[in-house]
Amino acid sequence: MTYIVNDKCIMCKYTDCVEVCPVDCFYEGENMLVIHPDECIDCGVCEPECPPEAILPDTEPGADVWVALNQEMAEIWPNITQRINALPEADAKRDETGKFETYFTKAPGAGH
Numbered sequence: 001m002t003y004i005v006n007d008k009c010i011m012c013k014y015t016d017c018v019e020v021c022p023v024d025c026f027y028e029g030e031n032m033l034v035i036h037p038d039e040c041i042d043c044g045v046c047e048p049e050c051p052p053e054a055i056l057p058d059t060e061p062g063a064d065v066w067v068a069l070n071q072e073m074a075e076i077w078p079n080i081t082q083r084i085n086a087l088p089e090a091d092a093k094r095d096e097t098g099k100f101e102t103y104f105t106k107a108p109g110a111g112h
Helices: 016-020 063-074 099-103
Strands: 003-005 026-028 033-035 055-057
Touching: 003 063, 033 063, 055 063
Parallel strands: none
Antiparallel strands: 003 033, 003 055, 026 033
């Protein structure tokens, strides 16, 4: 089992989860984070740290599509190991729906 990041992270990119991850398995895109499923040790410490509740176990219904996306993006985005500021519009966009279709980009993050 692994944990995944879903579309609730898009346009928010809170990094409280990165700060607590013992194996540094988060990767940073331009407007979201992903978890590398082969690196995640299933400890679960990141899940309660996510303000928009974008981190879920891969056993949740519909998670398979997110496992694939997390895997794909973790292979090309830079690893992030330290907490950074959330995106400026994070609080305003936190509960917005349809974020994947509207905002998702494969562009990498800043690579902190």
